[in-house]
Amino acid sequence: MAVELRELTVPESKEIYEMAREIGAGENGFVNSLYIAGYSKFLKLLPVLRDYSTGVGLPPGHVPQTLYFLYAEGRPIGYGKLRHxxxxxLRVTGGHIGYCIRPAARGMGYGTALLAGLLDRARGLGIGRTLLTCNEDNARSRRVIENNGGRMAELDNRYCRYWIDLSNDSPAADRDKSK
Ligand SMILES: CC(C)(COP(=O)(O)OP(=O)(O)OC[C@H]1O[C@@H](n2cnc3c(N)ncnc32)[C@H](O)[C@@H]1OP(=O)(O)O)[C@@H](O)C(=O)NCCC(=O)NCCS
Structure with a gap:
């Protein structure tokens, strides 16, 4: 599967806007930060979100966060957020990473590929252990996490917490090296 992960740039194409509209407000705890009506408003939102990556203009209590888009054959398929x-x-809900695949592209392995790419970026930031959180009944997301070496650490009030060890001798690191 030829996929590519690209960090948010300013401006982004109308294709990204259309993907965000298709995804909608978000689901299963994933908040679609790009969900805004009107392409001109969307273009104004982008620099705000890009600045969050360097810690500029963050809402109170938020940490720097970088957005990455997954492309397959040149088309945006989904995106993820990496909290630094x-x-x-975030230890209770949210964790380090949130992700979403556009509805028409689900069930084809893209979610698994997106998380793999985001974990690679997390490793690049020096994050040794990555926390992922997920509703107990979100079977697809749980598979995506498990496909990437996630082991459930806690099930609390129908909410799962998974840790993925990104140190060099972990299964996730081995999978990444074999790409
Ligand atoms: C979660 C999400 C990213 C998964 O994306 P995806 O592209 O469908 O993921 P993949 O195709 O890589 O994998 C889906 C896995 O779920 C499995 N799956 C699909 N439907 C399922 C079901 N009803 N029950 C159990 N497993 C299911 C697939 O078999 C696959 O597992 P496998 O690789 O072991 O066969 C996508 O559904 C999504 O964007 N959901 C809305 C946002 C969201 O829930 N984000 C996560 C918040 S924690």
Whole structure:
């Protein structure tokens, strides 16, 4: 599967806007940060989101976060958010990474590929252990996490917490080296 992960740039194409519209407001705890009506408003939102990556203009209590888009055959398929470190709140819900695949492209392995790419970026930021959180009944997302070496650490009030070890001798690191 030929896929590519690209960091958000300014401006982004109308294709990204259309993908965000298709995804909608978000589901299963994933908040679609790009969901805004009107392409001109979308273009104004992009620099704000890009600045979050360097810690500029963050909402109170938020940590720097970088957005990455997954492309397959030149078309955007989904995107993910990588939070650079955890807060007490993210330790409970949210974790380091959130992700979403556009509805028409689900069930084809893209979610698994997207998380693999995001974990690679997390490793690049020096994150050794990555926390992923997920509703107990979100079977697809749980498979995506497990496909990437996630082992459930905690099930709390129908909410799962998984850790993925990104140190060099971990299964996730081995999988990544074999790409
Ligand atoms: C979660 C999400 C990213 C998965 O994307 P995807 O492209 O469908 O993921 P993949 O195709 O890589 O894998 C889906 C896995 O779920 C499995 N699956 C699909 N439907 C399923 C079901 N009803 N029950 C159990 N497993 C299911 C697939 O078999 C596959 O597992 P496998 O690789 O072991 O065969 C996508 O469904 C999505 O964007 N959901 C909305 C946002 C969301 O829930 N984000 C995560 C918040 S924690």
């Amino acid at each position: 470190w955890l807060t007490d709140s």
